[in-house]
Every structure is written in structure tokens, then in C-alpha cells.
Amino acid sequence: MELPTKEQRLRILRSMILVRAFEDRITAIVQGGDRVPGIQILATGQEAAVAAVHALGEQDVLVSNHRSHAHILARGADPRTLMAEIMGKATGVNGGRSGTLHLIVPAVRALMTSTVVGAGPPMAVGAAFAQQYRNEGTITAVFFGDGAAAEGSVHEAMNLAAVWKLPILFVCENNRWAGAQSVQVHCPGGEIVPRAASYGMSSEAVDGNDADAVYLATARLAAPARQGNGPSLLELMTYRMHGHSEADGQLYVDPQELEEWAGRDPIQRYVARLLDEGICLPPEIEAFRETAAATVNESVAFAENSPDPLPEAALEHVWSWSSSPGASSGGGG
Amino acid sequence: MMRALYGGQAVNEALALAMEMDERVFLAGEGVGVSIHHNPMGPTHGLLDRFGPRRVRDTPVSEAAIAGLGVGAATLGLLPVVEIMFFPFITLASDMLVNHAAKLRYLSGGKTPVPLTVRVKAGLGFQAGCQHSHNLEAWFAHIPGLKLVSGSNPADMKGLLLSAIFDPDPVVVVEDLALYRAKGDTPAGDFRVPLGKAAVVREGTDATVAAYGRAVQVALQAAEALGDADGLSIEVLDLRSLVPLDRSAVLESVGRTGRFVVVHDATRFCGYGAEVTAMVAEEAFQDLKAPVRRVAAPDAPVPFSPSQERFYQPGARDVISAIRSLL
Numbered sequence: 001m002e003l004p005t006k007e008q009r010l011r012i013l014r015s016m017i018l019v020r021a022f023e024d025r026i027t028a029i030v031q032g033g034d035r036v037p038g039i040q041i042l043a044t045g046q047e048a049a050v051a052a053v054h055a056l057g058e059q060d061v062l063v064s065n066h067r068s069h070a071h072i073l074a075r076g077a078d079p080r081t082l083m084a085e086i087m088g089k090a091t092g093v094n095g096g097r098s099g100t101l102h103l104i105v106p107a108v109r110a111l112m113t114s115t116v117v118g119a120g121p122p123m124a125v126g127a128a129f130a131q132q133y134r135n136e137g138t139i140t141a142v143f144f145g146d147g148a149a150a151e152g153s154v155h156e157a158m159n160l161a162a163v164w165k166l167p168i169l170f171v172c173e174n175n176r177w178a179g180a181q182s183v184q185v186h187c188p189g190g191e192i193v194p195r196a197a198s199y200g201m202s203s204e205a206v207d208g209n210d211a212d213a214v215y216l217a218t219a220r221l222a223a224p225a226r227q228g229n230g231p232s233l234l235e236l237m238t239y240r241m242h243g244h245s246e247a248d249g250q251l252y253v254d255p256q257e258l259e260e261w262a263g264r265d266p267i268q269r270y271v272a273r274l275l276d277e278g279i280c281l282p283p284e285i286e287a288f289r290e291t292a293a294a295t296v297n298e299s300v301a302f303a304e305n306s307p308d309p310l311p312e313a314a315l316e317h318v319w320s321w322s323s324s325p326g327a328s329s330g331g332g333g
Numbered sequence: 334m335m336r337a338l339y340g341g342q343a344v345n346e347a348l349a350l351a352m353e354m355d356e357r358v359f360l361a362g363e364g365v366g367v368s369i370h371h372n373p374m375g376p377t378h379g380l381l382d383r384f385g386p387r388r389v390r391d392t393p394v395s396e397a398a399i400a401g402l403g404v405g406a407a408t409l410g411l412l413p414v415v416e417i418m419f420f421p422f423i424t425l426a427s428d429m430l431v432n433h434a435a436k437l438r439y440l441s442g443g444k445t446p447v448p449l450t451v452r453v454k455a456g457l458g459f460q461a462g463c464q465h466s467h468n469l470e471a472w473f474a475h476i477p478g479l480k481l482v483s484g485s486n487p488a489d490m491k492g493l494l495l496s497a498i499f500d501p502d503p504v505v506v507v508e509d510l511a512l513y514r515a516k517g518d519t520p521a522g523d524f525r526v527p528l529g530k531a532a533v534v535r536e537g538t539d540a541t542v543a544a545y546g547r548a549v550q551v552a553l554q555a556a557e558a559l560g561d562a563d564g565l566s567i568e569v570l571d572l573r574s575l576v577p578l579d580r581s582a583v584l585e586s587v588g589r590t591g592r593f594v595v596v597h598d599a600t601r602f603c604g605y606g607a608e609v610t611a612m613v614a615e616e617a618f619q620d621l622k623a624p625v626r627r628v629a630a631p632d633a634p635v636p637f638s639p640s641q642e643r644f645y646q647p648g649a650r651d652v653i654s655a656i657r658s659l660l
Contacts, residue, residue, distance in 0.1 A: 061409070063405075094440055094441055094442045094444075095442035097439055097440055097441075097442055098440045098441075098442075102436075102440045104437065104440055104441040104444065104445055106441070106444050106445060111405075111408055111409070111445075112408060112433075112437060112441075112445065114432070114433060116428055116432050116433075119401070119428055119429070119432065119433060121401070122397050122398045122400070122401020122402065122404075122405070122429060123401045123404045123405035123408070123429070123433060124401075124405060125398060125401055125402050125405060126401055126402040126403060126404055126405020126406040126407070126408070126409075126413070127405040127406065127408065127409050128405070129402055129405065129406050129411075130405070130406040130409035130410065130411045131409070133359065133387070133406070133411060140405075152397065153397040153398070153401065153428070156393075156395040156397050156398035156401075157397075157398055157401060159393055159395065159398070160392060160393060160395055160398040160402065163393060164390075316442075316443070317438055317439050317441075317442055317443040318438070318439050318477050318478050319438075319477075319478060319480070319502050319577075320438070320446065320500075320501040320502050321577075
């Protein structure tokens with residue numbers, strides 16, 4: 001398997017830089033006041049996972065989890081309507097009904113995001129079934145965490161995907177934390193990937209902070225799915241640099257461990273490597289950062305200048321008929 | 334053309350027709366293809382031979398994955414019909430139905446419909462005990478975004494199921510196992526019963542009894558007995574569609590009779606009947622000549638022993654005494 005092309009690597013880097021800028025802004029806003037309602041769950045430190053998204057084809061399907069911004073931005077969703085959704089505005093990609101936690105962007109094949117931990121894989125199995133049923137030649141990639149791997153639904157999904165040879169790539173972002181529990185505490189051995197053997201799946205665990213390694217492993221493991229040879233499991237060994245959410249002060253985290261992982265920052269490492277290999281020059285990196293900052297500024301401005309959704313619009317889209325006023329009386333239609 | 338079919342055959346005919354009519358329809362569940370039970374009158378009998386293993390999918394024993402399969406495939410445009418073998422097992426699938434099937438259309442602002450059909454085998458009276466017999470329809474009626482139907486006869490079982498399969502929303506179809514072996518005239522061909530429409534199955538003027546599923550037969554028996562014994566004229570309303578509920582049919586009937594009883598096999602406390610009687614009390618109070626009444630199973634798990642199960646299951650006698658108490 002060859003390294004991604006220069007263009008692909010630059011695309012991955014730009015994507016990582018955008019995700020970091022986007023999420024750093026959310027952190028800054030949360031720390032500065034209360035302009036973002038609700039719970040903010042970020043993937044800070046896990047940005048190399050975008051390389052897995054970039055290794056997918058345009059028609060492949062993405063199923064994400066509560067830590068979804070990186071996946072969905074990498075998929076090419078409009079950062080403005082994402083930020084507006086995160087801020088609960090009418091112009092949000094889901095009209096303000098979702099917020100950050102359940103983003104759905106069908107236009108970029110981001111089929112769904114479930115915040116019920118471990119719920120994504122069974123539905124990804126359904127998406128992959130539809131792809132197999134229609135003989136599309138496409139695959140579904142489902143992202144979940146080491147915490148989710150403790151859910152029975154993940155086992156059910158892997159088992160069914162394996163016995164039906166569904167075109168699915170299970171991507172476990174092992175960020176070493178499930179809430180306040182270390183992976184060493186909630187998972188025997190601390191790794192998810194050995195389970196693949198019991199389903200007869202191909203699998204790899206890779207350095208999840210190395211974008212090239214993530215890209216290559218994704219491409220390798222997606223291949224059997226595309227060829228009709230069933231699912232694979234990819235485990236990205238990474239680290240959750242922030243708490244579970246921005247409200248989490250990480251009092252249970254050893255500061256030395258955080259510092260060690262800060263030294264493995266996926267963006268710094270990728271920048272250093274691409275510079276070292278002559279793939280790009282420092283001014284280009286600077287330009288990427290400026291573009292990302294401008295995009296984020298524009299997204300925040302767009303969101304902040306957008307109207308709130310109409311309160312009564314909260315009753316729309318419950319059932320197929322429910323734009324009618326009868327929806328408020330429940331089953332009455 | 335009408336033929337007499339068993340309920341199981343009527344369901345089978347609906348499934349076969351749906352698959353014939355639309356390539357997007359597939360079946361999945363435990364034993365929908367090869368079953369441990371050889372029952373030529375069964376709802377999925379013969380479909381594997383007829384449509385092949387691509388479209389009739391026996392699954393591992395994995396209710397969450399079965400339901401997730403249905404949700405995911407529906408969001409990509411298929412029309413899945415998944416089966417939950419016994420109603421109590423739906424607890425294992427409920428996250429997929431409650432948090433996902435019911436909410437994805439909403440969360441996406443209408444962009445992601447979930448045209449999923451979940452067939453659930455339900456009911457009591459077959460001595461399987463409380464982990465195979467537990468009518469949980471009220472749980473699902475309580476979830477905005479889900480539709481819920483329960484036919485009482487082969488024609489409606491067929492017609493409701495076909496409507497459910499081609500409906501854009503997720504529909505839980507409760508199939509009372511007792512009705513698989515009940516015979517009734519059933520229209521041939523693409524016969525559909527619209528969701529949200531109740532049926533007056535017996536006209537009357539003295540009281541309205543609303544029911545669904547097997548309990549409709551119980552209501553009819555009671556109505557007949559009261560007609561003979563007390564000279565009363567009892568209207569029986571088959572709700573058929575629990576969500577959406579045909580509110581106007583209920584209110585219109587109560588408007589004429591002034592008395593209302595609801596009957597179901599599920600337990601009483603927070604049962605489906607609580608919602609219907611509350612609606613009548615709220616919206617038709619001026620029409621009522623007597624309090625509303627519920628006839629339901631007592632608030633206990635379904636017992637095993639046949640003598641206990643007979644005691645437990647609401648019968649015509651219970652409906653008769655409820656109606657008499659209103660007069």
C-alpha cells in the first residue's frame with residue numbers, strides 16, 4: 001500500500017487544521033461565557049482520524065458518534081451550517097433540533113450520528129446491508145470509541161456484519177477514556193482489536209495520531225469490504241486531550257500523561273513530517289492556518305447572526321404528517 | 334375477491350405482495366426463513382423458498398442488531414420488515430426504536446425518514462409465561478415518531494401491514510398470536526387499511542366499547558351477550574391504529590352513546606386505555622352519562638399456569654360487568 005499522494009496528504013492536513021481551529025473556537029467560546037448552549041464534546045487530539053474519512057470514497061457512508069465534528073467536517077460538510085447547528089440556530093444543518101450531538105448531513109453521506117454510546121454500529125450494519133443489497137460497491141464506516149466497545153450492541157453488530165459479509169469498516173477510536181474510566185479499567189488488555197479474530201475479521205491497531213498510518217490502514221481494511229469479503233476492524237490508538245465534554249475538568253487524569261500525549265500531537269507531527277519530506281513549505285502551513293481561522297470566523301459570525309428557530313417549529317418533522325398543528329396532541333395526528 | 338384466510342396466512346400474503354410489488358422490501362428476523370416451527374399457516378411460511386435468502390434473512394439471536402439493521406437500511410431507502418419473535422424481547426431492540434427509528438426524521442429536520450416496519454408477535458393465552466407474553470404497546474405509543482397498529486382480524490392484519498410497509502414513518506405492527514389461527518374473509522390483492530382509521534365493527538346506541546387486537550373479539554362477545562340478556566345496544570369500535578389514534582371516530586361514537594369502555598389485554602396502569610379514556614374525559618365530558626371505564630389485565634406479570642392465565646386475561650364477563658356498571 002502506497003502513501004497517500006501529495007494532494008491527499010495536504011488535504012488531510014488542511015482538514016486536521018480546520019477541525020482543530022473549529023473546535024478550539026468552541027472551547028474558547030465555552031470558556032468565555034455561554035454563547036454555545038448545551039454539552040460540547042470535542043475530538044481535540046484525535047484529529048488524525050480525519051485521515052480515515054479522507055480514505056473513504058465519496059459515495060461511502062459515514063456513521064458517527066457524539067465526538068463527530070472531525071468526521072463530519074472532513075466529509076466536507078459546510079462549517080457554517082454546522083456551527084449554526086451547534087449554536088441551535090434556524091440555519092443549522094438540522095434546523096436546530098440536533099445541536100452538536102446528533103448531526104445528520106445526508107448531502108455528504110454523513111448518514112447519522114448517535115450519542116447513545118454503541119448505537120451507531122447496529123445501524124451502520126443496516127446501511128451496509130442496503131449497500132450490499134443494491135450491490136453498490138460502496139462501504140459504510142462507523143466510528144465509535146473504546147467505551148462503546150463495552151456495549152452489547154457493538155458485539156451484535158460485528159457478529160451480524162461478519163456472518164453476512166457486509167461492506168463495513170468498524171473504526172474504534174481508542175482515546176483511552178470512557179467518561180472518567182481509563183481503558184485499562186473498563187477493557188481487559190486495553191485494546192479492542194483482538195476481538196476481531198473471534199468474528200473472523202481483518203483488523204489492525206495503528207498509531208491513531210499518525211495521519212498517514214490511519215489513512216493507509218483505512219485503505220487496506222476497506223478493500224476487503226469493497227470486494228465483498230466482509231467487515232474489518234480498525235483501532236486508532238489515540239488520546240482524548242480534553243475531558244469527556246468541555247464541562248469536564250479532567251481531575252481524574254494524570255497531568256503527566258496529558259503532557260506525554262501533548263508531545264504526540266497529531267497535527268504538529270504531521271506538519272513536521274510534511275515539511276521534513278518537502279511536501280510543503282512553512283508559508284503554506286501558515287496559509288492553511290489562516291484559511292482555517294477565516295473559515296471559523298465566518299462560521300461563528302454566520303451562526304451568531306442567524307435567527308433562533310421558531311419555537312413552534314420544534315413540533316415539525318416528528319412524523320411525516322407532523323408539520324400540521326395536530327402534532328402537538330401526540331398520537332392524534 | 335374475498336377468501337377466508339387465517340390471520341397468519343393474511344400476514345403472509347401481505348408480506349409476499351409487498352415483496353412482489355417492491356424490490357426495496359426485505360424481511361429479517363429470527364426464524365423468518367427457516368423456523369423451528371413448521372406451520373404452513375404461519376406468517377413467513379414459504380417466503381424463503383419464494384423470494385430467496387437475499388430478501389428473506391434469518392438473523393442471529395440479536396434483537397438490537399435486527400432493529401439496527403432495519404433502521405440503517407431504512408435510512409438508505411430500503412423498506413425493511415423486521416420481526417421481533419415475542420413482544421417482551423423488544424426490550425433488547427428498544428434503543429434502536431425509541432432513540433433512533435423514532436427520532437432520525439426529527440433530528441434531521443425531515444431529511445432522514447425511517448420507513449421501517451417492525452412486526453411483533455404478541456399476546457397471551459398460550460402458556461408461555463411472562464417473558465414471552467407481555468403486551469408492551471403502551472411503551473411504543475408513548476414515543477413521538479413511532480406509529481403503532483394492531484389488527485383484530487385477517488383482513489385488517491393484511492391491510493394494516495401493507496400500509497405500514499409502504500408508510501414513510503416507522504411502524505410497530507403488533508400481531509396477536511391468537512389471531513394467526515382465527516379465520517376471516519380477506520380481500521385478495523393489494524388491499525390496504527389506512528393508518529389512523531378505526532372501524533365500527535358493531536353499531537349500537539347505549540355504550541361504546543373500544544378495543545384492538547384480540548380484545549375486539551372479547552368486546553363483540555360481550556356486546557352480543559348484553560344484547561340478548563339486557564336488551565342493550567352496544568357499539569364496538571375496533572381502533573386498529575393506536576398511533577395515530579382515530580380520535581374523531583372515538584369522540585363521534587361517544588357523542589352518540591354517552592358511555593365509554595376501553596378493553597385491552599395489556600395491563601391497566603398507564604396502559605393504552607388510559608390515554609383513550611383520558612381523551613374521552615377531556616374532550617367528550619359533556620356527552621358522558623357515566624364515568625369512563627377500562628377493562629384490562631391486572632397489574633401483574635402474565636402468569637404461566639393455565640388456570641391463572643385464564644383468570645388474568647380480560648374476558649367478555651369483565652366487559653359485561655363494566656358496561657352494566659355504567660347503566
